Amino acid sequence: MQLNIILAGVGGQGILTIASVINHAAIRKGLHIRQAEVHGMSQRGGAVQSHLRISARKIYSDLISRGTSHLILSVEPLEALRYLPYLSPKGKVVTATDPVINMQGYPDLETIFAELHRTDKPLLVSAAEHARLAGNVRTSNMVMLGAAAPYTGITTDDLESGIEQLFLKKGPDVVEMNIRAFRRGLELSQQQASDT
Amino acid sequence: MNKRLLLGAEAIALGALDAGISGVYAYPGTPSTEITEYIQNNADDRHSPVRSAWSANEKTAFEAALGMSYSGKRSLVCMKHVGLNVAADAFINSAITGVNGGLVLAVADDPSMHSSQNEQDSRVYGKFAMVPVIEPASQQELYDAVRDAFDMSEALMLPVILRLTTRLSHSRAIVESAPERPQNSLKAIPAPERFVLMPHNARRQYEHLVEMQPRLEELSEHSWINTLIPGAGRTGVIAFGIAYNYVMEAKEIFELDCPVLKIGSYPLPRRKIEALFSMCESVIIAEEGYPVYEELLRGFRGTETVRGRLDGTLPRTGELDTDIIARAFGRHLEHGLPIPGIVSNRPPELCRGCGHRDLYEALNIVMGSYDQRHVFSDIGCYTLGALPPFNAIHTCVDMGASVTMAKGAADAGLRPAVAVIGDSTFTHSGMTGLLDAVNDSAPITVIILDNDTVAMTGGQSSAATGTKLVEICLGIGVEKEHIRTIVPLKSHLDENITVLGEEIAFEGVSVVIAQRECIENAARKKRNPQVNP
Structure with missing residues (x-):
């Protein structure tokens, strides 16, 4: 298998936490990983992205080529659009619908959603709301990971043990809460799949 | 063997710790900061202590690293590309004095200026100082190359540059590490004829540096990092540093049958270059940074056979990627949907509450x-x-x-x-x-x-x-x-x-x-x- 994932968001939203969980799971499976991150100035509230590549074979490039990403997983709706050129024709967009408005000319949400719907069956998730229901708004990244899980090529069991590994130090309650958030996201995804 | 998922920067840090450094000297600067941070956070379990606090600037960092090397111990000094401008005086002269304990300068360039004021190419500094430059293509190569660089530095008694760029520094991959080796012991022997750079000493030392150049070239000729990937096509590629990754990816996607000479060690291995040219009608020079070696290979008059950033085959500025390399071969991937017009820039901003x-x-x-x-x-x-x-x-x-x-x-x-x-x-x-x-x-x-x-x-x-x-x-x-x-x-x-x-x-x-x-x-x-x- 070879999988290209673009993780997108705004500096400070913590997209690298999502990457860490997937990495933990991929390492357990003995897969090759390349994950390019953005450090430095953009981390201060700018647009950030991470190219995550997982493969059974050797991976050469740290960057994903345009038109070859299987998944855009965005924690902010406008940011999902920024990387559309990377999406492969059959690629999937999974994005949170909670906007981060810290810029001039932020378009209205309906326009953003209309653009998102030009891709093949995008999954739009009210991540913050589901995270709150899971116990803490800060788990919205795990809601998003759950929603994207079926498109990561990694089993939910492996992803859940990735979550466990990552949050272990913060105690079993935090692990529990994040897994709850993950499962809420996963459910939304399964619902969408069965609806269509 | 121990496997870890590391940033390129961290791979250098671990490589340096395992290679037996006694100290790291640095001033923070993107994309080099994580090298020193990793050492600060991971040196506790080493056989001997490793000093790692931040320096006031890159010049003081380099000079302290030279002092540690003078005393016989290995030192790593890290900075971003523009930091080397600050440290340049010390750096250039350290090539004249030479070193004792291994001294490796890890310098991280930032093509496309993600977090910088320019995209200057530190390989030019390597040529300028006439010291070896090593430019690995992957996180594992970075790890392995650090130890080699220290060995080379001690064998040649010269500082060695380890050059990397943003993408490699800030990208993770699994790195396999080797057993730790002990640090050097303190061994400071006065050598004023090398280290007192009054003109009579400096002239002799400079002559010596010039005389060493063929030996440096010979080392590149036999370096494991410079390899030829055969191919039958008449268009070849010389791929420097991480440009190699993009070339190989394009080669795989489009099944390009082109010979590729991977270069990660300078000065240029002349015989390997000549061998590639003899196989090809034209050669694309893919460099992540300035067209430093393209210029050199074209010569003053230019030539039809050498293509790259200077003739428009590749863009003159910015980072390379697989798409860019593919286009140089007349191939292109079908891109996804264009970025909608409603998407404007989201520049960074001062934090709320700052x-x-x-x-x-x-x-x-x-x-x-x-x-x-x-x-x-x-x-x-x-x-x-x-x-x-x-x-x-x-x-x-x-x-x-x-x-x-x-x-x-x-x-x-x-x-x-x-x-x-x-x-x-x-x-x-x-x-x-x-x-x-x-x-x-x-x-x-x-x-x-x-x-x-x-x-x-x-x-x-x-x-x-x-x-x-x-x-x-x-x-x-x-x-x-x-x-x-x-x-x-x-x-x-x-x-x-x-x-x-x-x-x-x-x-x-x-x-x-x-x-x-x-x-x-x-x-x-x-x-x-x-x-x-």
């Missing part, structure tokens, strides 16, 4: 009462004050330039002449400029934004903050009554406007220190009280 915001609010009000509203600024988070809604600063050139540019402008007659500089940038290169201003009684106001940390690069410890900054300014000769301290908070706005107004109006050197801890740093400490950068 003290710089309050300082700029007060400063803008004070400057509003003047016809001339120039504010000279510097490199750090506060550079973001150039963007809306503040639009508060008018320059950002190099570390420390705010102070000296304000001074020059004041000399020219500009009133007021205001400089804005962070605590760490001030101790990096601002202090000396302040001394110039004091000696000249230049009417400038230097606002030191003291947030108690090197914030932009992620909260490293700063060389001087708080009362130490006040004492430095006093020691430099700024009058006591014109060193004022304020707290940039909304509730202090009126008071801050008054203080700034008085000092900016003062016809002499004044310093206003705006002291408030970086909110990110405060949050970081709260999350993890043990962390003490």
Whole structure:
């Protein structure tokens, strides 16, 4: 298998936490990983992205080529659009619908959603709301990971043990809460799949 | 064998620890910071202690690394590309003196300027100093190359550059490590004929450096990092550093049957290059950075057979990627949908609650009462004050330039002449400029934004903050009554406007220190009280 994932968001939203969980799971499976991150100035509230590549074979490039990403997983709706050129024709967009408005000319949400719907069956998730229901708004990244899980090529069991590994130090309650958030996201995804 | 998922920067750090360094010297700078941070956080379990605190700037870092090497021990020195400009004097001359213990300079370039003022290519510095440069293509190669670089440095008694670029530094991959080897023992033998660079010694040492060049070339000829990947096509590629990754990916996707010469060690291995040219009608030169070696291979007159950044086969500036390489072969991937027109840029911004915001609010009000509203600024988070809604600063050139540019402008007659500089940038290169201003009684106001940390690069410890900054300014000769301290908070706005107004109006050197801890740093400490950068 070879999988290209673009993780997108705004500096400070913590997209690298999502990457860490997937990495933990991929390492357990003995897969090759390349994950390019953005450090430095953009981390201060700018647009950030991470190219995550997982493969059974050797991976050469740290960057994903345009038109070859299987998944855009965005924690902010406008940011999902920024990387559309990377999406492969059959690629999937999974994005949170909670906007981060810290810029001039932020378009209205309906326009953003209309653009998102030009891709093949995008999954739009009210991540913050589901995270709150899971116990803490800060788990919205795990809601998003759950929603994207079926498109990561990694089993939910492996992803859940990735979550466990990552949050272990913060105690079993935090692990529990994040897994709850993950499962809420996963459910939304399964619902969408069965609806269509 | 031990496997870890590491950033390229971290792979260098682990490689250096395992290669037996006794110290790392560095000033933070994207994309090089994580090398030193990793050593700071992971050196506890080593056989012997490894010193790793931050230096005041890249020049002091390099000189200290040279001193450690002089004493027989291995030292790593790390910086971003523009930091090497600051350290250049020490670096270039260290090639003339040579080294004792292995000395490796890890320098991280930033093509496409993700977090930098330019995209200068440190390989040019390698040529300039006539020392070996190693430019790995992957995280594993970085790890392996560090130990080689130390061995090479000790065998040749020369500093060795390890060059990397943003993408490799800030990308993770699994790295397999080798057993740790012991550090060198202290062994300082006087060698004034090498280390006292008076002209008679320098001439001889320089001759020696020139004479060594064929040996350096021979090492490149046999380096494991320079390899030929065969192919039957008549168009070949010389792929330098991580350009190799993009070439190989394009080769795989489009099943290109082209020979590829992978180069990761300089000076150029002439025989390998000639072998490739003899197989091909034309050769694409793929370099991540300046067309340094393309220029060299084309020669002065240019040639039809060498293609690359100079003839438009590849873009002249910016990073490479697989798409760009594919296009050079006339191939292209079908891109996804274009970016919709509604998507505008989302530039970085000062954090909500950051003290710089309050300082700029007060400063803008004070400057509003003047016809001339120039504010000279510097490199750090506060550079973001150039963007809306503040639009508060008018320059950002190099570390420390705010102070000296304000001074020059004041000399020219500009009133007021205001400089804005962070605590760490001030101790990096601002202090000396302040001394110039004091000696000249230049009417400038230097606002030191003291947030108690090197914030932009992620909260490293700063060389001087708080009362130490006040004492430095006093020691430099700024009058006591014109060193004022304020707290940039909304509730202090009126008071801050008054203080700034008085000092900016003062016809002499004044310093206003705006002291408030970086909110990110405060949050970081709260999350993890043990962390003490």
